[in-house]
Amino acid sequence: MAVFDLKQIVTERLGENYDLHEKYVNPTFVKVLRTIGFDKVYAKAKGQYLWDKDNNRYLDMLSGFGVFAIGRNRPEVAQAIRDVLDLDLPNMVQMDCSFLSGLLAEALVKHCPPHLNSVFFTNSGTEAVEACLKFSRAATGRNKLAYLDHGWHGLSLGSLSIMGNAEFREGFGEMLEGVCVPYGDLDALEKTLSKRDVAVLAVECIQGKGVRVPADDFLPAAQALCRKYGTLFFCDEVQTGYGRTGKFFAFEHWDLEPDLISTSKALSGGYVPVGAMITRRTIYQKVYHRMDRCFVHSSSFGRNNLGMAVGLATLHVLDEDKLVERSAAQGQQLMDGINQLRSKHEVLREARGKGSMIGIEFQEPKSLKLKLAWKMVHAANDGLFAQMVVMPLLQKYRIITQVSGNHGDVIRILPPFVITDEDIQYFVNALDDVLTECQNPLGPMWALGANLVKAALSNRQSTS
Numbered sequence: 001m002a003v004f005d006l007k008q009i010v011t012e013r014l015g016e017n018y019d020l021h022e023k024y025v026n027p028t029f030v031k032v033l034r035t036i037g038f039d040k041v042y043a044k045a046k047g048q049y050l051w052d053k054d055n056n057r058y059l060d061m062l063s064g065f066g067v068f069a070i071g072r073n074r075p076e077v078a079q080a081i082r083d084v085l086d087l088d089l090p091n092m093v094q095m096d097c098s099f100l101s102g103l104l105a106e107a108l109v110k111h112c113p114p115h116l117n118s119v120f121f122t123n124s125g126t127e128a129v130e131a132c133l134k135f136s137r138a139a140t141g142r143n144k145l146a147y148l149d150h151g152w153h154g155l156s157l158g159s160l161s162i163m164g165n166a167e168f169r170e171g172f173g174e175m176l177e178g179v180c181v182p183y184g185d186l187d188a189l190e191k192t193l194s195k196r197d198v199a200v201l202a203v204e205c206i207q208g209k210g211v212r213v214p215a216d217d218f219l220p221a222a223q224a225l226c227r228k229y230g231t232l233f234f235c236d237e238v239q240t241g242y243g244r245t246g247k248f249f250a251f252e253h254w255d256l257e258p259d260l261i262s263t264s265k266a267l268s269g270g271y272v273p274v275g276a277m278i279t280r281r282t283i284y285q286k287v288y289h290r291m292d293r294c295f296v297h298s299s300s301f302g303r304n305n306l307g308m309a310v311g312l313a314t315l316h317v318l319d320e321d322k323l324v325e326r327s328a329a330q331g332q333q334l335m336d337g338i339n340q341l342r343s344k345h346e347v348l349r350e351a352r353g354k355g356s357m358i359g360i361e362f363q364e365p366k367s368l369k370l371k372l373a374w375k376m377v378h379a380a381n382d383g384l385f386a387q388m389v390v391m392p393l394l395q396k397y398r399i400i401t402q403v404s405g406n407h408g409d410v411i412r413i414l415p416p417f418v419i420t421d422e423d424i425q426y427f428v429n430a431l432d433d434v435l436t437e438c439q440n441p442l443g444p445m446w447a448l449g450a451n452l453v454k455a456a457l458s459n460r461q462s463t464s
């Protein structure tokens with residue numbers, strides 16, 4: 001009888017990744033990765049590093065868009081998974097209350113202000129957002145969903161309905177009734193809410209796309225308007241939660257009191273998908289208010305043992321190693337280091353953000369020779385310059401970063417909280433080198449830009 005041996009399969013076939021995906025998964029994504037030189041075959045990961053098949057080490061400044069906050073393959077989390085397996089625990093009985101989910105709910109509530117005392121578990125960020133939307137509708141009896149321009153809340157249909165980047169909705173038909181509010185515009189928000197038909201306002205306290213940090217008074221004033229007009233205030237902490245911004249939750253920076261929060265990503269410890277909506281008991285009970293409705297919102301895999309175990313272990317690691325404080329300190333050091341480069345590089349506008357959620361924004365250079373090259377690249381695609389920086393960071397310095405959205409001149413940096421002072425210095429030096437190369441309009445950086453322009457134009461032609 002054939003034995004299933006995963007290790008053997010990995011040994012024999014690792015390296016076929018891109019061919020397999022081209023054939024069976026998403027060939028368009030494969031094309032993009034090949035075009036930008038991101039078609040690496042990673043073989044091993046630990047902490048803030050990955051290694052490719054040839055044992056080259058890469059510094060991960062993206063953390064899987066925020067999933068690997070505590071670093072990759074943490075032994076404490078791996079042990080929790082092994083313990084679940086060794087214990088042969090009953091799992092997903094469905095008609096019981098599982099022990100680990102009760103423990104994780106208790107641990108989460110301990111990390112929240114007293115009014116956020118009731119938890120609904122999910123398997124992803126977008127499901128946690130969906131739960132917030134449904135619970136808000138049930139609690140208010142209203143349909144409309146308000147959201148901010150540029151916001152990002154996931155790609156399932158409810159979350160997509162409150163997507164602040166409209167291009168993601170293209171081709172997917174009718175959405176729920178969403179109202180987009182211009183970012184930072186309190187008058188527009190009041191006008192929207194004053195009709196008293198909006199169930200919920202969804203915000204990311206710091207927006208992931210473009211790493212937008214609001215003016216100090218915006219979020220408290222938005223929350224006050226929600227209270228005034230009976231709209232629930234929902235902070236999407238899927239990316240910002242669990243220490244990413246240097247506080248346990250980002251809403252703490254402004255002393256906010258959200259009615260609901262959605263969380264996911266980092267809670268997984270980087271191992272098992274898990275998410276959680278946390279809300280007030282009064283809102284929760286508006287959904288489960290009768291015995292025949294005790295299941296009216298649920299999912300088969302929600303509360304599964306592995307998800308709960310990695311959540312418990314991750315909270316333990318965050319607390320034990322004081323990683324939230326570390327996220328704040330390392331992030332600040334990184335931001336300061338990058339901002340010190342501004343005097344040398346006119347193209348570098350700023351590094352901004354909070355904690356370990358950092359956006360690096362570029363700007364049109366003043367000198368004539370570079371202005372022209374900048375304009376050529378932007379005429380083809382307004383996100384290409386950031387891509388020109390991201391590519392050599394990977395190819396030459398083996399640092400993984402990514403542009404922040406398809407438009408704009410921003411790179412988003414979401415390092416694991418465990419990066420060292422040496423990692424930070426290495427990153428700052430690499431960025432310095434790449435931007436120095438940018439100063440030569442005839443150098444390899446702008447040749448790369450010209451190639452990207454060519455690829456962008458040929459893509460435009462083939463899709464028009």
Ligand SMILES: Cc1ncc(COP(=O)(O)O)c(C=O)c1O
Binds near residue numbers: 124129236
């Ligand atoms: C703020 C925010 N909300 C929701 C989501 C969706 O989470 P998921 O990708 O797990 O569905 C994301 C994902 O990037 C996010 O950043």
